Amino acid sequence: MAEKHCRFGIMGTAGIARKNWKAIRLSGNARVAAVASRSEASAQKFIDECTAQVPQVSTPDAVGSYEALLAREDIDAVYIPLPTALRHEWVIRAAEAGKHVLGEKPAALNAQQVAGMLEACKKNNVQYMDGVMFMHSQRLPLVGELLKCDERIGQLRRMAAQFSFAGDATFLKKNIRVHSELEPYGCLGDLGWYCVRYFLCSLNGEMPTHVQARQLTRLQGTGSPGTVPGEFSAELYFASGVTASFYCSFLTENQQWFHASGSKGNLRVNDFVLPYHGSEVDVLTAQDRFEIDNCEFHMEPHSQRHAVREYDAGQATAQEVRMIRKFADLALSGKSDASWPAWTLKTQQVLDACFESSNQDGAKISMTP
Structure with a gap:
């Protein structure tokens, strides 16, 4: 196991987040620190159901709002599987809070929004990567x-x-x-x-x-x-x-x-x-x-x-685990890789x-x- 872990906050409880919950657990250099939803009860339900099949090293906290998740000091990065219409706002807010961002796709409603998101990430020296696992x-x-x-x-x-x-x-x-x-x-x-x-x-x-x-x-x-x-x-x-x-x-x-x-x-x-x-x-x-x-x-x-x-899927060599591992490496290094947001904008x-x-x-x- 890596000595230092990228501490993830999961923003939203979409189905795909369950796959990445397990990927984070298997990565060796990341862990889920907290899960946020529009209610603490919804976040806790997600945590309980995922933990029943794939326990994290330590049980993540349930957070009742996205704002509260971003305000936490024990979060290095956020994974955002929110609906596309909401991603622009929350990627920018995450970047301004100094959190690295792994976002689902499509990245936003249009390329103009994506460019604004990526500029916010660059300005705040945080890594952005979209969740295309086959990459x-x-x-x-x-x-x-x-x-x-x-x-x-x-x-x-x-x-x-x-x-x-x-x-x-x-x-x-x-x-x-x-x-x-x-x-x-x-x-x-x-x-x-x-x-x-x-x-x-x-x-x-x-x-x-x-x-x-x-x-x-x-x-x-x-x-x-x-x-x-x-x-x-x-x-x-x-x-x-x-x-x-x-x-x-x-x-x-x-x-x-x-x-x-x-x-x-x-x-x-x-x-x-x-x-x-x-x-x-x-x-x-x-x-x-x-x-x-x-x-x-x-x-x-x-x-x-x-x-x-x-x-x-679901093994240490699987593509989604490699994605988490790569993203966590970048987040922990403090050195952003501009090629990842470039792929997002082009797509x-x-x-x-x-x-x-x-x-x-x-x-x-x-x-x-």
Whole structure:
């Protein structure tokens, strides 16, 4: 165990916070010091339920307001899984209180808000990082290496991704992700964020020159004043000649794949967001051959599996634990890494352009400065 721990305050009791509760416990350099909700009873209920399965080294305190959490001197960093509409305010307030910030995605309502958040973090010398777990998997650099391999892939031409799940009747009526004031980007913000980030990482941060997108289905939860994207598709164009498309949906059953096509071969990740359960994460490359011999016509499959030893979740090697460990290292070091907020801002800028295009019936939106 590390001698010094990053002391986390969890701001809100969203479901994803339970996964990161365990990740903090397994990190070796962090611990949960307190959990805040709009009532102390709600925070205590969260603590009791999580502790029953994953006890922390010492039981965290229940705090009845977010302001009280930020006022505590025994908090080094906050994890913020609040609804998107609330993140801008609370990231800035956390930064002004001198707390490092690990925030859920999408980071805010738009890139202008994100820029303000990041400026506040920079001004107060605190680290900001968004909660995209696959950024910390050992698989991501493996994908990067394979995409650069001329013998396997050749010149990269095309990328595609899908991230979707079919929400039940309760989800489609009552979940905050179908409420236009709390989560206006709907499935684009919740799921499309991951697709866009994977594209950007695959191209070493290259931004698209323009995008075109459409909202295929709109959803409106109970009490929502407007609609949100329930099914969304987009096309991204890059100066390097690569194009990319993604589809995300609250109406289509579980899929989370990434595919890249080159002049000599292709690459596929079948579980790029939430790795399949097991002790390895993998990438598949293929160079299928079409063979003709007079009257004989055959398409031959030729594929290879590339894997790294890494558990899918809930283990010391899992991507969410690596994320907490990396963030805690940065927080404890006192030296901010500007690359993490840069990824957040780039991703938000692409999402904003896609959303704008979808509200203009698929119009081409330029992203060239």
